[in-house]
Amino acid sequence: MSANMSPIDKAKFVAAKRACDYVQDGMKLGLGTGSTAAWLVRCLGEMVRDNGLKIKGVPTSSRTAELARQVGIEVISLDEAKWLDLTIDGADEYDHDLNLIKGGGGALLQEKIVATASDQMIVITDGSKRVESLGNFPLPVEVIPFGWQTSKALIEEVLVGMDVLGTTASLRMNADAPYVTDEGNHILDLHLNRIGNARQLSLVLNQIPGVVENGLFIDICDIVVTGYGDGRVEVQDINNGEHDETRYDFLDDDNLFADLGD
Template structure:
């Protein structure tokens, strides 16, 4: 670990390192997308190289697939795997019931499909992702390109009747062009500020024509592993109703991403 690593990156690393301990040889593992999930993929690659860990990884984006192959993880498709032992991914927000907002990295559709095709979903995060009520982070909604402005208007009309505080909706951009997901869709970000009833909102959004999926993950996450900048880790298991603490020790001179130029 580089001595120059920021406290937030240290928190992401120790969460990923602790979560990697859930993985055993022979498992089929869903691999998330985003900066925190990238640490997890690298930690698993280290175990593949140093311990002979043998797993099948199902990535949730083309970016994760490339990273996983680079670190030596055997990558397969979800169709090949059919069902997974576990998925480990990051989150943009999580609340006390382990409901999530995901999709900041643009891969919410594949992430939700992979997570729901798993025996367990583990989220790795830093403390800033823990909120009392979801909604401060803009809620991503994946929509098909055809008629996306009509879909946006329908979303604007719908959310006015729901328990939210904000009503701004923006098309996610990639430079001067609309962002395009791995499935060729666009993302509308809903700036709701506060989501009073996440379960209701998730159901309502998916009824709107043109909406493919939304970034609310309700009753999907089983465990959250929260890393801290000092190496402490908290593990909350919603099914067992337990919270435990651990600490990850690491050498200051090791940089897990040095060989990948990240």
């Protein structure tokens, strides 16, 4: 691996590389969305090309599907797969119980559907995403376009009674227009600063008319693989309580990931 990579890219790469150890021939995999998940897709593509790995991937976004096809991974729909052996994805935040905030890349709805249709979910991330309490990263909430301002007002009203430090929501934009998800919806980002009871908040948000889904992933993640810029990788398995650490050495040579940025 090139020594010219930035520390953050090294952290993402080693996390993705370590997560590949969980992938077995013949698996049906959920493929996440975001910069860290993109490293995973490239690593899996290398295994398909060089090692003859046979897998089928269910992408969580159109851009992940495009990348998977580019690197030679067979892409199928979740309806075709019916059920998945494993989903590997990134996260915007995770706490000590492996609860997550996801959706910074706008794919939270498909990500949650795919993750919950899997025997196991692994999150790959860097050390900056570990937090004592969720909420510093804005919580994405996907809403239908019709009446989104009403949905926003209802959400902000509900937040007043929740155990959070902030109660404002903002419409996510793409240049001068509202951001549109793969499902044709909008995203409201909730600026909460701290979430005291993530489980309660998730349940309450999903009861609001117009809300499709929120970015809190509670009791879904089984393993977090955390990479660091010096090549260290920590693995935390919530089911068996195991915590181990490995290290990758980087060589000064060319690699197929050199063109992959954030």
